[in-house]
Amino acid sequence: MGSLTFSPEIQENSPNTISPLNLEEFRRQGHIMIDFIADYYQDIEKYPVLSNVEPGYLRQCLPDSAPRCPEQIETILQDVQKHIIPGITHWQSPNHFAYFPAGISTAGFLGEMLISGFNVVGFSWVASPAATELESIVMDWLGQVLKLPSFFLFSGNGGGVIQGTTCEAILCTIVAARDQMLSKIGREKIGKLVVYASDQTHSSVAKAAKIACIHPENFRAIKTTKSTSFALSPEALKMAISKDMEDGLIPLFLCATIGTTGINAVDPLGPLCNIAKEHGIWVHVDAAQAGSACICPEFRHILNGIECVDSFSLNAHKWLFTNLDCCCLWLTNPSALTKSLTTSPEYLSNKASESKQVVDYKDWQIALSRRFRAIKLWLVLRSYGVANLRNFQRSHVKMAKSFEALVRGDRRFEVVVPRNFAMVCFRMVPSAFGAGVELDSANKLNRKLLELVNASGKVFMTHAMVGEIFVIRCAIGVTLTEEKHVIKAWEVVQETANTILKM
Helix, strand or coil, rough: CHHHHHHHHHHHCCCCCCCCHHHHHHHHHHHHHHHHHHHHCHHHCCCCCCCCCCCCCCCCCCCCCCCCCCCHHHHHHHHHHHHHHHHHCCCCCCCCCCCCCCCCHHHHHHHHHHHHHHHCCCCCCCCCHHHHHHHHHHHHCCCCCCCCHHCCHHHCCCEEEEEEEHHHHHHHHHHHHHHHHHHHHHHHHHEEEEEEEEECCCCCCHHHHHHHCCCCEEEEEEEEHHHCHHHCCCHHHHHHHHHHHCCCEEEEEEEEEECCCCCEEECCCHHHHHHHHHCCCCCEEEEECCCCHCCCCHHHHHHHHHHHCEEEEEEEHHHCCCCCEEEEEEECHHHHHHHHCCCHHHHHHHHEEEEECCCHHHHHHCCCCCCCCHHHHHHHHHHHHHHHHHHHHHHHHHHHHHHHHHCCCCCEEEEECCCCCEEEEECHHHHHHCCCCHHHHHHHHHHHHHHHHHCCCCCEEEEEEEEEEEEEECCCCCCCCCCCHHHHHHHHHHHHHHHHHHH
């Protein structure tokens, strides 16, 4: 009683039984896989950037059930080539200018190999001391490169943690802010808490607020305008806070953004913090997309005011050449986070944790288990050095300036918002389509332009809506992109525009 019994039918002793980790096969298959990936990158420009398969295509290509017996890696990779690659939108193509960059590097690849090779589950210090300590060290390293105030670093009583994505980082900080506030005013007042952001802020903030039980009606997406280049206006924030307080609500959390997803707008940290701190509001800075640029001295000024915020995050997997996933989150008061997220089951108890002399990163995140992401970021920083990482980013900014000049050189087009960093937001002006063309019609024609550009397979860009204007986004930052690809992308846009005007 209480023991498990197995049916003879499923205790199979097949002659094809193999070891899950045969080291000779690991070496052989590993070489095959590296060659396969290298060949993929060698040929990546041969593929249409945006996959053109139809929904459900893959189920028609693969068997209805898993194989009973093992298959050779060569056979499996043939199916990857035949069935999987056609369904991939090639984010690492030098002609991928959509969404945001997901920069990679040789060091990033090798770091991922080490992560998978060690396969540690470093939820606590004792579970893998090196994983915890390297993460603390590398977060201090990167914080120093960014010139963050010392109180964001472990060396200054703050601290950093590597999360999977910004969505996780924002959820963690909202939960920490919520619990810190409720401990002062009483948990029964959770329905009065308000979260503030701009209408350009990433949707993850609204989602995180919802998960954290902030009433949906208490999320403020404050309208931005062209007069501030669609950055969050301190005056508008002040008005929103005043109205909420008059209505008996309690301001809780502000998310300011460095490089909004849609158009790379930059919120003014200092003035926003001055207002927020008057009301005890937790200020988080989401610098997922553009924060990495602040390793360059010429861009560091956009973080002016960072000394007044409570938490700050950026995605090294976007523009710091550290393969997905690697979101870096720093806090001035990590105890606010750990008070919310700490769990202490008996089966995880140990003397190191009880000593309070170590970091247990399980208490800095939602999940228990975690990957050894720090070793990947460590490899990137060491393999290239800060000077080269800066130059990589500067090359992308230079290319964006070239693309911007090409847009401005064609009277049929305009740059809709100021170029920030390596993103250009543009459109065909209404007059290019003919006299009397209204905004709505111009938006539809620009949408058609984008659809045809992407359908060509030569380029992939995406769009944003800003001030009711449909804009096409050219986001430069893929590791393999060169000046020639940017020039070619503009030629594709022009050729497609010519086609539309002839319709």
